[in-house]
Amino acid sequence: MQTLNSKSKSNNNESNSDAERRIERLSLHLNPIPHLSWNNIEMENCSRGKKLIVDTNSLSGYMRGKHREIQEKIFDYFNANPHLQTPIEISKDNHRELCMNQLLGLVREAGVKPLHYVVNDPAKYFAILEAVGSVDMSLGIKMGVQYSLWGGSVINLGTQKHKDKYYDGIDNLDYPGCFAMTELHHGSNVQGLQTLATFDPITDEFIIDTPNDGAIKWWIGNAAVHGKFATVFARLKLPNYDAKGVSDMGVHAFIVPIRDMKTHQTLPGIEIHDCGHKVGLNGVDNGALRFRSVRIPRDNLLNRFGDVSRDGKYTSTLPSVNKRFGATLGELVGGRVGLAYSSVSVLKVSATIAIRYSLLRQQFGPRDQPEVTILDYQSHQHKLMPMLASTYAFHFATTNLVEKYAQMKKSHDEELVADVHALSAGLKAYVTSYTAKSLSICREACGGHGYAAVNRFGSLRNDHDIFQTFEGDNTVLLQQVAADLLKQYQRKFQGGTLAVTWNYLRDSMNTYLSQPNPVTARWEGEDHLRDPKFQLDAFRYRTSRLLHSVAVRLRKHSKPLGDFGAWNRCLNHLLTLAESHIESVILAKFIEAVQSCPDASAQAALKLVCDLYALDRIWNDIGTYRNVDYVAPNKAKAIHKLSEYLSFQVRNIAKELVDAFDLPDHVTRAPIAKQSGAYSQYTQFVGFQ
Template sequence: MDDSRRNPSSGDEAALRRIQRLSLHLYCPSAPLSGELSLLPCRAKRNLSPSVESLSEYMRGPHRDIQARIFEFFQSRPDLQTPVEISMAEHRQLCMRQMMALVRDAGIRPFRYLDENPSAYFAVAEAVGGVDISLGIKMGVQFSLWGGSVINLGTKKHRDKYFDGIDNLDYPGCFAMTELHHGSNVQALQTTATFDPITDEFVINTPNDGAIKWWIGNAAVHGKFASVFARLILPLQGKGGKSADMGIHAFIVPIRDLETHALLPGVEIHDCGHKVGLNGVDNGALRFSQVRVPRDNLLNRFGDVSRDGKYTSSLPTVNKRFAATLGELVGGRVGLAYTSVGVLKIAVTITVRYSLLRQQFGPPRKPEVSVLDYQSQQHRLMPMLASTYAFHFATQYLVDKYSEMKKTNDDQVVGDVHALSAGLKSYVTSYTARSISTCRESCGGHGYAAVNRFGILRNDHDIFQTFEGDNTVLLQQVAGDLLKRYQEKFKGGTLTVTWNYLRESMSSYLSQPNPVTARWEGEDHLRDPKFQLDAFRHRTSRLLQSVAARLQKHTKTLGSFGAWNRCLNHLLTLAESHIESVVLAKFIDAVQNCPDANTREVLKLVCDLYALDRIWKDIGTYRNVDYVAPNKAKAIHKLTDYLSFQVRGVARELVDAFDLPDLVIRAPIGMASEAYEQYTQNVGF
């Protein structure tokens, strides 16, 4: 029998000591002004004093000057600022005026940036998205989608004819890909473009209601042209004299008169109506009835039709032409991933600032404490803040790789960007969507006020998970690419940069876990970037190996489609695991490359929280394969909580380093100072 069982008073004293120790954490977990904090050993262990200026300078991209011009312009034009309450019709007109003013008054030319300096274009997109997400999306439709399709899928004749008009907004346009019955499955689109050799024209036709172009931005009100994706049909050139279907191609189709703005013959447009969000964007549905366009309106970079109706292409198959066509449109995914991080920064900044400001409850007969001093609030928000930093560096890397791809057209870089943009767009936008709701809840009742932005941010951002590729479909593309690389490894093929770690994965990562390493639980080991990255990659490699084996097994009985569907959840988990590995690798690189020692130390703290929080959230996977022993799992959990506590100590500096002006934050409770005063003034006090 132990001493406490023999001596009740000894047991009571031990229990009392435990209760006292717990009460310190419950009542005062991290309040910086409370005297009890001196009793907490973790408070004295590290005393970070980050410089907001140094952090901001390191986070700042190369085009902050352009963003500053945009913010200053809209700050000087109250008539162009979006009010909290606005009708759909008014919002649409305001967005068009905002875009016209940006181009013609402020002198910002997004289309030229897109063509000459993509990283500058994405910086513009992030800034205007901060002004109004509807404006950011409308700008993307005009320049990235409509304009991008012309210069990327067309040839010199199209650039010469349309570039200036798109650039100066004389030619507002649409991107007509999605149909009522087909969105993600672009290869199954039903709209047709049949060549008429007599008149040297293509006849654009909507063969049934399922082929109506749907959700087409800029179509309902402002668009005068559309890039229409349709099946190119050549009469009498198929087997047995039948028509030949050459697959999906893009065509420039005028939809309204340039002078009168009246609909052109054969074009029918209806308004898609009020949406959950983004009501500043005029989405419409288009039906074409025997609409004729000149042969030159075929965007013919990857396939052309001669005057005598002969088809030519540098690419030998329909599938290769289709892949090349969609590959040129990958910039939209890059932009959405990058802009989504901008939205996350806004939501996190509002929430952290309010959580520092708001005081509630506290020790008996003592002042109330900041909401962010509660462990539950830290658990919600500090890993989210760490993730925001991680995504910032990952999407910066993606933009750099995209710019490199546009300059070099290197096949390896192209492959890298395609898979990475699909994965990051999916992962980041899904995370941001969930996080905005968490931020709203974390701000209590005040988070429900429209003026404090969460409802608007959530509704406007929500569709990011769907357009430019549904997130579930994009993750499947990542998983498919991983499997392809996995197979190529055994055929002696090369691996692009993002997948390089797979060279070692089948040996070191898939060997039996070291029973000694599996039990290491020291802080230095857990905060070692090598351990963290190895853990992420170990998980990805095991998922890859196991899903490859499962697919091989099920294909024998279910066929390839059935096997893929049987393993679908496994494949999605694999893709997310890989993207998390890439994000962590880029965060570690950013930490190690930071020149300022103090800033580097703060970023290392944030990076460690990102890594260990992710490991803890999937601890079951690591335990199942004995990669982490029970004692180590417990240590990871404790250290994650401790790191959240530490990050809370520098949370204000971390959000201030995003350098978001009041024009972008706008929420009264998210202001850097006098938040309550601005909030009460907003309702009339």
């Protein structure tokens, strides 16, 4: 009994001792040894380099490019018209009316004509869209519905007669319109749409019908309140006199008036209902449309890719339903380009707010010394600095996408069309998913003040969330990218030429099919790890490895499961492949942007940020590289250590990097992100004098 008591006391003493040691260590963490100041510790850990001197104006000029003037015109217009600025608290109905007034003011007072740029200068249009979305995301989406979707469908899917009739009315907002594609039962699977457009040769009209509730057009922007027209996607049905029935010619687009031009009353045969209050974007009036034998003239068929004559004969320059469908959707790819580009602007705003606040807010620090800013904590740097690097990476990747899209619209080059289609799908999916996650991280990084509506994270997060779904669900879009990669893989082994975006696979796949180099796998010097060639090779090697392995898996599973079953069995693998490919494209464009930067100080800053982006991504997937001995253990450790060091270095110029986004206080609007007097403006907002 005494022995047991002795053991019990001994164990208690050990437990007390352990607890005391833990308390002592925690105390040292919160109150470091007096003679080691915070700055000394940082200097000791980060003595390899000095803070860069960044010319913010040069960096900003390089990033914003030639469209800076039109964006500043938009910012200045809304700053000069406070009645058009969106308040923190606003009802759904008031927000919708404000949003329409904002758009009218932009077009009729400020003189910005978006449709002109949709047709003649797409890059400038996307710059306008970015600026407008920074003012109010609902306004950006409403403008996109009017000009990219409704206007774009008329311009891109119609012929000259449609442009002559509708262009001016769309441009000056006399003809507000909708884009009625999505149905209750069908979204991503556009070929499965059920709305019918049956040709009546007796009256020379199409009859638009909603055959069942599943075919009700749903989530149609501009439909609930303001729209007078809709581009309706429906299955074209033509009389087949030989078979004494009807022929289904596939999905086509039709202009359908939905409200009277003078009275604004809903037209006969059309039923419109409000989709109601949404998680976000409540300035956009989404509605649901049902059609009951609505007759429209034959000329209302948008007939660029297929036409119907007076006697009901169908003609097209494209030989099949699939070819016509592909051409139709190909002309609508601008919506995805715009979403990817706009998502980056949301990321810029949220990163600016979070980083400025993190440089302002002070908390804890060495004993008897001033508190330090929360961005001086390594954990905070780990949250925000790779995100800042990603924002820069995404900026250059989406800017390149916009340039490619503009070239495509001018040249109509088939290879460029395919390139833009794949890139827009992948970047839209990848960037919007990343931004959605980052918005929550930014809110958390600002603590309780990030939860205040006035500091905008709630509205930014809610408004942006749907970016992951519309213009193509992200998971579906990534599958499209994976399918394109597999086609290129097949071409590579059949001796065919690879499309522009996939050229790297030719050499990278050969590298993958051989064994990793055991010498370079151990190189861990900083010069080597910061070499763009090493970084890009690593990204591309991973993509090639994933592509080869998923091709083998699909072949293995296709016999017992069939093509669809094999695809579903490998789906997560395919999504990872698509994301890896997009990351490779993003890094390649970032490296090009760094090398093309004309200002030495801006180039040095971009190089630092690019290195952080690359090494952070490699470290996040280090298991993949270790599994195939592409990176030895000592090199993996060096990558991790260097990425943490680069985060610290980027933190040192974080203010300059967010200032280079050139977002005025009246655009970011969050009191905690004000460039001066942030706390005083915050306290004034809640009522203190």
